[in-house]
Amino acid sequence: MAASVAVGIPLAACGSGHETGTINIYTNADAGAITKTASAACTKESGGKYKLKVHILPKAADDQRLQLARRLAGNDSGLDLMGLDVVWTAEFANAGWVEPVPDELAAKVQQTTLGGPLSSALWKTDDDSEKRLYAIPAWSNTQLLWYRPDLMKQYLGTTKAPTTWDEMLEATEKIRKAGGPSWIMEQGAQYEGLMVWFNSVLISAGGSVVDPDDATKQTLNDTPEHRAATLKALQILKSVATAPGHDPSITNADETAGRLGMESGKAAFQINWPFVFASMRSNAAAGDVPFFKEMTKYSSLLTSEPEDSALGEVNDLVRTKFEFAPYPGVSAGTPARSTIGGLNIGVASTSKQKALAFEAAECLTTPASQKIYAIDGGNPPVLKSLYDDKDFKAAYPMGDIIGEQLAAGRAATRPASPVYQSISTLVTATLSPVGSWDPESMVDKLADQVQKAIDGKGLIP
Structure with missing residues (x-):
């Protein structure tokens, strides 16, 4: 679908060609600064073999995807490397827009990369005998449960975090009845955050949106087991959105609203996502968190941009009022599956210097580069080895949980499909306003919408 759409759009602002030795990488606005830092280091390391030039894509993911599609459809030879959202792999591979990673490099990536991020870069086109790597993971992300241990102690007599959604709902009801704050902050607005929420709970319940081995089949109600998993996921979403004492703005809430509701x-x-820890730390130190005035004694330290290694005492204090735990599960004793985010680096099929582009891409995903993305940019690494790195551990007190949730068997990826964007658009439109529907009837309605997206029908909700 994207290929046909892109062809019909004027190719405004496309490059006029390539310059030998200059490797152009297009990446999202949020990653611009850290990509420039890593690119400068790689350019220097290449010894004159290549020069990496960073181009900034729009801030919104849909606009990033559209600009890349325009350039690729217009055969822009000045496009060498692309920062690809983890959900674009199938679409770009099927369209012939991204080069498969050479076997030798692919083998190295597969040996060193955590299973969740790795799976987001794999796809099997009609010309492939099996799934293969179409991009190199650069960084990833995973959502955690964040909670107030002081509230837990005051109202429930424990600081142990709930391990399931049902336990969390039970805890908030007890806190509410005792007069305490009871909101559960989630991303309930009609956008990708709602898709992430539904997908995480669905996969944690044992379900999936599409067949992992056949993207032409929806799996929301195709078997009794899958129907039960979908129903359970929908019941949880509705319970959170409509519980007594729920966030009254949950149907419009995004990540920022969640952060602010907590603070x-x-x-x-x-x-x-993990960014909320640093936000709580800095905003509490500035005196902007009403229940955490103890943090203001660190205001001068935090305004001086200290090294992460100097923050141990500060982080320990933060955790007395703002703690983290694994993503909540559906069933007690069964670990949850949290949907990953992140970015992969792909070599554009339009590039006139693909071999050199792959060399640059390999440099941009080394441990040194990934430490820049993680420590300077707040984007968790995909390399297994970095989770034992002392600098990473100092910057990420929650690093062990992140690593566990990004591992194979724990990470959840969004539906791998060439029409993922259509699936997400229809799923979030159907689920909105979140919780306003009957879960039983919503199962079939949702399954019908996903199949329409797969079949290329009803793409405008």
């Missing part, structure tokens, strides 16, 4: 003191729990 304002209105929430007991939050599902969010």
Whole structure:
């Protein structure tokens, strides 16, 4: 679908060609600064073999994808490397827009990369005999459960985090009845965050949106077991969105709203990415978190941008009021599956210097580069070895949980499909406003919408 759409769009602002030895990489706006830092290091390391030039894509993911599609459809030879959202692999591979990773490099990547990020870069086109690597993972991400241990102690007599959604709902109800803050912050607005929430709970319940081995088949209601998993996931979403004392703005909430709800003191729990830890630390030190005035004694330290190794004492204090735990599961004793985010680096099929581009891509995903992305940019690494690195551990107190949730068997990837964007658009439109529907009837409605997306029908909700 994207290929046909892109062909019909004027190829405004496309490059006029390539310059030998200059490797152009296009990446998202949020990653611009750290990509420039890593690119400068790789350019220097190449000894004059190549020069990496960073181009910034728009901030919104849909706009990033559209600009890349325009350039690729227009055969832009000045496009060498692409920062690819983890959900684009199938679409770009099927369209012939991204080069498969050479076997020798692919083998190295597969040996050193955590299973979740690795799976996001694998795809099997009609010309492939089996799944193969179409991009190199650069960084990843996973959501955690964030909670107030002080509230837990005050109202429940424990600081142990709930391990399931049901336990969390039970805890918030007890806190609410006792007069405490009871919101559970989640991403319930009609956008990709809602897809991430549904997908995580669905896979944790034993279900999936599409068949992992056949993207032409939806698996929301194709078997009794899959129907039961979908129903359970929908029941959980509805329970969170409609519980007594729920966040009244959950149907419009995104990651920032979740962070602010927690920092304002209105929430007991939050599902969010690791960036919220640094936010709580800095905002509490600035005096902007009403329940955490103890942090203000570190205001001068944090405004001086200290090294992560100097933050041990500060982080310990943060965790007395803002703690983290693994993503909540569906069933007690069964680890949850948290949907991953992140970015992969692919070599464009339009590049006139593919071999050199792959050399640059390999440099941009080395341990040294990934430490830049992680420590300077807040994007967890994909290399297994870095989770034992002392600098990473100092910057990420929650690093062990992140590593566990990115491993094979624990990480959840969004549906691997060439039409993922259509699937996500229809799923989030169907689920919105979140919790306003009957879970039983929603199972079939949702399955019908996913099949329409797969079949190329009803793409405008």
